[in-house]
Amino acid sequence: MKNLDWNDLKAFIHVARSGGLSAAAIELRSSPATIGRKMLSLEQALARRLFIRRQTGYELTEDGRALLAKAQAMEASARPIEDWLSADMRRPVVRISAGTWIANLLSANFSRLWTPDDPFHIGFKTAEARLDIAHREVEIGVRNRPAEGMNLASRPAGEVAYAPFRARNQPVQGAENWVAIAPDDAATPSARWTNAQPNLTIAAWANTPRTLYDLISAGVGTGVLPCFAGDRDPLLERAGEPIAELHHRQWIVMHDDDRHRPEVRKVIERMAALIAAHAPLFAGERPLGGD
CATH class of the missing domain: 3.40.190.10 (Periplasmic binding protein-like II)
Structure with a gap:
């Protein structure tokens, strides 16, 4: 027997519950013909007849009822994972473009940028080359000069030595x-x-x-x-x-529209606060072992 496809089993559950292809196809956003082919493929994979096909609909055989019980148990087990993945995928990602060393400092202080309760993720795009904020390759960039060009905004973020x-x-x-x-x-x-x-x-x-x-x-x-x-x-x-x-001034650069999004605004504020808290370090005033 070849490996079963969970999508075929989910289609089987819908057909079994609705008693036919049309209602299952509506639920699955597919066509009755496609669902019918899936059921034939599933029967062939199992080498068992799952339905008695009538003009009035699909009736489960004894093997069909046994499979339904097992498939529903799988469905119940999988639902928390699917819910978790679905919720996780709905979280927007705030992408930060930074050079190696600022990305290193942000990573070391990540808990000051993000908490598990935040309704967003953070994605680092570490590169010495600049990513295009104007064309939304990232939401936030840390730069050594202010924003250049239209649709961009910038915020000073201290001095770097x-x-x-x-x-x-x-x-x-x-x-x-x-x-x-x-x-x-x-x-x-x-x-x-x-x-x-x-x-x-x-x-x-x-x-x-x-x-x-x-x-x-x-x-x-x-x-x-x-x-x-x-x-x-x-x-x-x-x-x-x-x-x-x-020695140069550092800037947080962002898209002029995106900076008003709640999750982007929150990350910008947290980044600015983190960098400000380390201002003497950035300015070269805190050598290790110094006074």
């Missing part, structure tokens, strides 16, 4: 090695800054910020990170002063 970091307590032998995002993959000002320095000895290249971090923490070399990422990490220490030319 950058500094060179190295593995904590790693002895420097001779000329200090650096690690960097490869020029072809340098999508951010900090990545381009490292590549523009003429006198740095690059020991290794990375193509993502996460790999850059792994190289720094492994002691391969010094690399540039936002202070709110490096200063939170006990494996790292600053290898120099903040880089003034990389």
Whole structure:
């Protein structure tokens, strides 16, 4: 016997309860012919006759009644799961576009963005490239400049500082090695800054910020990170002063219409509060082990 399709069993339950194809087809939003074919297929799969077909309708055989009892038990067991999935799918998703390090901080403080009682989900779109908010690829973006173009709004979200970091307590032998995002993959000002320095000895290249971090923490070399990422990490220490030319203001950017949706507005407010609470960290004023 081949595996039974639960959809065929649900169709069987409807036919058995209504006593015919037409009423079952209305309930299932299908056609009587399609439901009839499903019943024939089910009988063939079970090698049992389930109905006595009359002009007045479909009457269950003894095997049909036995199957109905078992199928109804399955239906009762499946209903809580289907209800749960149905309710879950009705929850809208608020999508946040953020770079690697802001996504890391938001994830570490996720309970301040979302609770199980919220009637929505959060979806992270982590990428250094900008996703298109105007065309609704995401609802919210964290950017290093205010909104550009029509149908967008922005909200300032504090200052961001950058500094060179190295593995904590790693002895420097001779000329200090650096690690960097490869020029072809340098999508951010900090990545381009490292590549523009003429006198740095690059020991290794990375193509993502996460790999850059792994190289720094492994002691391969010094690399540039936002202070709110490096200063939170006990494996790292600053290898120099903040880089003034990389310092910038941060913005929460959203679609001008979507920002009025209750779930989007709530996430924006929570993100703004979270970032404001960490303002000294973002601004480079809280080096780990500092005063």
